[in-house]
Amino acid sequence: MTRPGRDEDPDRLYTVTRGRSRASSDAFDLVTLVVSESDATPGMQSEHSRILRMCQYPTAVVEVSAELKLPVTVVRILLSDLLDSGLITARHPQTAGSAAHLPDSNLLEQVLVGLRNL
Amino acid sequence: MTAHTRPERPRPQRPAKRQMVLALLITLMVTGLTWTVAVSLADDSVRTPLAWGAGAAALALCVAVPWAVHGRAETRRLTAELAERRHRLDDFADQEVPALVGRLRGGASTDTALGAARPDNNAEAKVLRTLAEEVGRAEAGKAAALAAGAGAAARLQALTIGMLAELRDMEHRHGDEDVLGDLLLLDHRTAQAGRLADSIAVITGARSGRRWSKPIVMESIIRGAMGRIGGYQRVRSHSTVNVAVAGHAAEGVMHALAELLDNAANFSPPTAEVHVYVEEVQTGVVITVEDSGLVMSDVALRRAERAVSAKELDLSTLSGTRLGLAVVGRLARKHGLRISFRPSARGGTGVLMVIPQELITRPRSPEESPSRAAPAKTAPAAAPLPAPTPAPEVERPAPPAAPAADDRPPATREHSPADPTGTDELPQFGESGLPKRRRGRTLANANRQERARQDRAAPAPAHSPAESAARFGAFRQALQGRDRATGDQTELSPREKSHPEEHTP
Structure with missing residues (x-):
């Protein structure tokens, strides 16, 4: 949003959510990964079809929100709709053990020094 | 005797006075002649009374006939004038007045509108002036009221547009569901107020709320x-x-x-x-x-x-x-x-x-820009098992209008992940030779399935490790300004020279 009130879309958020402000499921937080299980069909709400297209590859909720330029709460409502109709699946990113996969800071420092010496 | 006035009739255009004199002369002649004949032929015993009586009668006739002629001419004149006045009055009602009102409605001032009018007489001029002043005042009042309405509506529109933008901003800022619910309610109310303001603006002839670019x-x-x-x-x-x-x-x-x-x-x-x-x-x-x-x-x-x-x-x-x-x-x-x-x-x-x-x-591409289409290209690579899915646009029914169908298939093909050429290998290399990062890759790399797939995927055949190493060496040399034309670098140098600036950080 470069200049608010300028060049934004004419549809208001309550028409996007059909008046709801609360997601029907709390399966989604910011980093939940969403994968679409189905293709978009014509006549679908454009946000829904865009989500389905975007999430053919696992995508985080916050990324969907940024891409659609919609607030996360609204995106969660849209995702809940899709989840309820079985068009997407959601899963949480695997955080356990990820610290073990990170290279230790010593190695990183050496790489940094090597890069600077180039 | 009245028959003597008959010859006058075919000449009505003769001025009334001449007609009168002529009538008098003719009457005098005829009556004089008659009187003389009658008196001379009469018996002596009745001659004197006859002379007196006939003389009086002749005199009376001499007065009456010109009078009648005059009256007749006058009547004719008045009738003609009346007809003409009626005609002019019709003109006045049918043309002058509507033309004046039209000029006033068209925005002319009272004096300008009156200047173009051609009243026949004073009374008409007065009527026109009164009318012009009244209509002019009413028109000015209407225009002022409309302008005031339009101005007020424009300010309301500006307020609501600003408010809607602020509400949109707040909706992005506040993640809480209760707050969002309240904001959406306010948003809805404001949008309705905005429509009312737009309606007033349209009625009053002002420009409508906003322009979309x-x-x-x-x-x-x-x-x-x-x-x-x-x-x-x-x-x-x-x-x-x-x-x-x-x-x-x-x-x-x-x-x-x-x-x-x-x-x-x-x-x-x-x-x-x-x-x-x-x-x-x-x-x-x-x-x-x-x-x-x-x-x-x-x-x-x-x-x-x-x-x-x-x-x-x-x-x-x-x-x-x-x-x-x-x-x-x-x-x-x-x-x-x-x-x-x-x-x-x-x-x-x-x-x-x-x-x-x-x-x-x-x-051209309705709901997605090329940046959004990018993940779709790599999608079949991410999930190797399912068959490549056709692009959603392909399923969209072609519009009935024939000319529209022409410009769509290229865009569809461009975005189609089913396109078999070169999109299913990871990582993708841009023309600079550097790997391109795709949206969602970082997160997806945390995925176990993705890692397993990457193990299976062979390195891109066009960029063997040796070539990469050679290129990196060339990059170092370019950075340090050395120019050693050794054998294995000559084959790489054109490519390196073509994009030297893209290697520098």
Whole structure:
């Protein structure tokens, strides 16, 4: 949003959510990964079809929100709709053990020094 | 004796005085002759009384005949004058007065309008002046009232537009669901207030609320219209067409549609749904609004048609609460929309709005820009097992309009993940030779499945480790300014030289 009130879309958020402000499921937080299980069909709400297209590859909720330029709460409502109709699946990113996969800071420092010496 | 005046008749144009003198002379001659003959022929005994009597009679005749002639001429003159006056009065009523009122309505000042008028006499001039002053004052009052209304409406519009933008901002900022709910409620109320301000602006002839600088897709048009009415949750839209309305007309179309939707929602039961259908026809796009409420009588249908198709907006027919159709009519005239009403098969009323072809544009890639299409390219690589899925655009039915079909397939093919050439290998290399990072890759790399797939995937055949190492060495040399033309670097140098600046960080 470069200049608010300028060049934004004419549809208001309550028409996007059909008046709801609360997601029907709390399966989604910011980093939940969403994968679409189905293709978009014509006549679908454009946000829904865009989500389905975007999430053919696992995508985080916050990324969907940024891409659609919609607030996360609204995106969660849209995702809940899709989840309820079985068009997407959601899963949480695997955080356990990820610290073990990170290279230790010593190695990183050496790489940094090597890069600077180039 | 009166027969003597007869010869006068064929010459009515002769001046009255000459006619009179002529009549007098003729009468004198005739009576004199008669008198002389009569007196000379008469008996002596009666001659004196006869002379006196006949003389008196002749004299009386000499007075009476010219008088009669004069009276006759006068009557004729007056009759002619009366006819001419009546004619001029008709002219005055039929031409002078309407022309004066027309000039005043056209914006001329009282004096200018009077200057062009040609009153015949003083009385007409007075009538014209009084009329001109009254009409001029009324016109000035009307113009001032309209201007004041337009100014107030414009300020209201600016306020609501600003407020809507701020609300949108707040909706992005506050993640809490309760706060968002309240904000959405305020948003909805503000949008309705904005529609009212827009309606007043349209009625008063001011410019409409806002201009969109880009074409607005039909879904947004319908949702924008829905958002401005109270019962938007009852509106169901059925639209599969993929068209957009040109930016300059989008606001007008949206506003007109909002008024039609508001009518439909207000005149149907509070639980009944209002359906909106969009279809493409040869002449443009038809939006049908159908409700299942009250059936409009034939008279009401005709009145509604008249309200939306009238050439000129008659302000005197407006009422405070039912501006809708007048607004629709004005917008329809402005943008060339055609509105018609008919009884609906659902039991209520159906309204058809035809948006002419010249206001319709077709977005090349409707709902996604190339940046959004990028993840779709790599999608089959991410999930190797399922068969490559066709792009969603492919499933979209081709629009009935034949010319539209021409420009779409290239875009479709470009975005299609089913395209077998070179999109299913990871990582992708740009023309600089550096790997391109795709959206979502970082997160996906945390995925176990993805890692397993990467193990399986062979390195890109065009970039063997040796080549990469050689290129990196060339990069180092370029950075340090050394120019050693050794054997294995000569084959790489053209490529390296072509993109030297892209290697420098």
